[in-house]
Structures are given as C-alpha cells and as structure tokens.
Amino acid sequence: MRNIHISNEKKRDSFVKLDFTLAPKRWQFLTPNKQKVHTYKVVKFTNQEALSKLKERYGDGNALAEALINEDPEINLELTGRFLKHTFKILVNPEQKIIHHVSIREIRYNPKDEPIEEKIPEEVFANIAVEGKPLIWTGKFIPKSEAIKKFVFVRKYQLKHSSGITFDFLYDMAKQLHEKNALMLIGADNKGAPLILSNNGKPYRGFLEGRIQEDKYLLILHLSNIELKGLPND
Numbered sequence: 001m002r003n004i005h006i007s008n009e010k011k012r013d014s015f016v017k018l019d020f021t022l023a024p025k026r027w028q029f030l031t032p033n034k035q036k037v038h039t040y041k042v043v044k045f046t047n048q049e050a051l052s053k054l055k056e057r058y059g060d061g062n063a064l065a066e067a068l069i070n071e072d073p074e075i076n077l078e079l080t081g082r083f084l085k086h087t088f089k090i091l092v093n094p095e096q097k098i099i100h101h102v103s104i105r106e107i108r109y110n111p112k113d114e115p116i117e118e119k120i121p122e123e124v125f126a127n128i129a130v131e132g133k134p135l136i137w138t139g140k141f142i143p144k145s146e147a148i149k150k151f152v153f154v155r156k157y158q159l160k161h162s163s164g165i166t167f168d169f170l171y172d173m174a175k176q177l178h179e180k181n182a183l184m185l186i187g188a189d190n191k192g193a194p195l196i197l198s199n200n201g202k203p204y205r206g207f208l209e210g211r212i213q214e215d216k217y218l219l220i221l222h223l224s225n226i227e228l229k230g231l232p233n234d
Contacts, residue, residue, distance in 0.1 A: 018128070052095070124201070127193075136190055140184065147183045177219075204224060
C-alpha cells in the first residue's frame with residue numbers, strides 16, 4: 001500500500017494508506033466440455049522473421065509474396081509456438097536492435113495528423129504524499145446522482161487507517177459524505193488542482209466517497225480524467 005497525505009474540513013491533515021484492491025473474479029471461461037480455459041503467451045516470430053528483415057532478403061514485391069507462399073520464411077520451426085513464462089518489454093529500432101537510451105519528445109498534431117509542435121516534456125512530480133502539502137478538502141459537495149452523469153471514473157482506491165487516531169480521522173470524513181450522499185472534490189490546492197499519483201503520471205480529478213455502517217467505514221477515492229458535456233444547442 002502507498003501513502004496519501006490528506007486534510008479534512010477542519011484543515012487537520014494526516015498520512016493514511018492508499019490501497020488498490022481488485023475484486024475477485026466470480027466468473028471464468030469454459031470450453032464446450034466444461035473445462036477451464038487457460039491463457040498462455042507463445043512466440044509468434046523472432047526479429048529475424050520480422051517484416052523488415054524479410055523485405056531485406058526478398059525485396060518488397062512478388063518475390064516476397066512467393067516466398068511467403070512456398071517457403072514460409074516468417075516461421076521459425078525451432079521457436080515459433082514455444083511457450084513464454086517470464087518476459088519483459090524492450091524497445092527496438094527499425095533494424096530490430098535493442099535501444100538503450102531514449103530521448104522522449106512530445107509532439108502535437110493538427111486534425112490532418114500533421115506535426116505542428118515538438119518539445120521536451122516537462123517533468124511532473126507526484127503530489128499525493130508531499131510533506132507539508134496535504135491534499136485539500138475543497139468543500140465542494142457533488143451529489144452522487146449528478147457526479148455519475150458528469151464524470152467518467154477510471155480508477156478507485158480505498159483509504160485505510162493505520163492507527164486509532166487515523167481511524168477517527170477517516171471515519172468522520174466518511175460519515176459526513178455518507179449523510180450528504182455526495183462526493184467531495186479534493187485537490188492539490190484550494191482550487192482543486194489535479195492529483196498526480198506517480199512521477200510523470202497522468203493528472204486526475206479526485207473525488208471522495210464515504211459510507212458507514214455502525215462503527216465501520218469505507219472511504220473511496222475516485223479518479224476521473226474525462227468530463228461529460230452535453231451537445232451544443234443548434
């Protein structure tokens with residue numbers, strides 16, 4: 001679990017736990033014979049059978065087409081179809097050689113898919129667990145019935161306590177949200193600046209949802225980077 005630094009309506013703040021929990025699957029794929037379906041990774045081809053290499057050997061015309069029909073050069077009989085277990089991603093250049101140093105550029109395109117601007121992207125740092133700069137309880141309540149029509153929530157995390165003090169801290173927040181049946185916009189400043197969970201990560205709007213049941217609470221951080229807007233009137 002990660003940490004998140006958050007404040008409440010009284011401007012009291014604390015570091016609490018941020019947990020991403022996947023619900024267990026309650027379904028599974030079966031064959032017509034009611035047998036479980038398993039997914040495997042297999043080798044399709046190596047860099048020697050890549051299209052660029054085949055063009056180097058046969059050219060980019062009828063010779064290549066005839067070779068694919070008669071010789072099957074795109075198939076490596078020793079490796080094609082072999083199962084893969086432990087893999088990791090690498091970057092290669094058009095010559096299928098491994099790239100060790102990458103220079104990242106941010107390119108903007110116009111509607112015709114033409115590049116109009118190129119620049120080095122600015123480095124952006126995570127802001128959810130900064131000492132002395134807690135995420136702000138903005139005081140902007142959004143009824144749940146309105147929020148689900150206005151925003152697309154793409155991620156959600158559960159806020160958890162690590163002590164009796166942080167339990168009371170989070171329970172009070174969840175209780176207030178539960179009673180108002182609303183979400184609370186939280187941000188990196190009083191204006192609701194976006195939350196950035198990791199360095200150079202995407203910015204998200206953050207919304208807190210709270211539920212309570214007797215002495216139990218559930219406090220959820222919903223993240224959205226898409227706002228739904230109505231069509232303009234003609």
